[in-house]
Amino acid sequence: MFDPVCPSDLSPIRVGDKWAGMIIRCLEQGPRRFSELRAPLRGITAKVLTQSLRGLERNGLVVRTVHAGPPRRVEYGLTPLGRSLLEPMAALCAWTEEHWDELLDARETAI
Structure with missing residues (x-):
């Protein structure tokens, strides 16, 4: 998911905005500071990270x-509600991995 060659947006199902799922995964091991979140989220701007964190906070995650x-x-950390998303997100990641080629083919066909 955090590999630069992984098109994380390939998954047809999202939690929140483009970055929300990855932020939640970053917080899986415990609270992190803002700068600690930016490192694994290559490509996210400070403004977008702030907006995403505010949205996740507003939604109780x-x-x-x-x-x-x-x-x-x-520091930012997951609430119990946010933690409850980890298992469904893991299932979604497994599903995406299983159907990776089909999803890539569909994307290329649609272009």
Whole structure:
């Protein structure tokens, strides 16, 4: 999914916007800072990451935690609702992998 040659948008089913599913997967192992999310999400701009995180937060999938004290730190983590998406997303990734060639053929035919 995070491989630069992987067309993650190949999956016909999305959770939220283009980046939401990948952000959720990035947070699977625990909370991360904004800069820690940008590294695996090559190609995402700071503006788009901010918009996606706000949307995920608004939908109850991600929680933003501000840690006081110098330096101030902000982390993003999955809520229980967000964690409940991990299993269905894993199934979707497995389905996409199983039907990869068919999806690529369909895309190429449609062009």
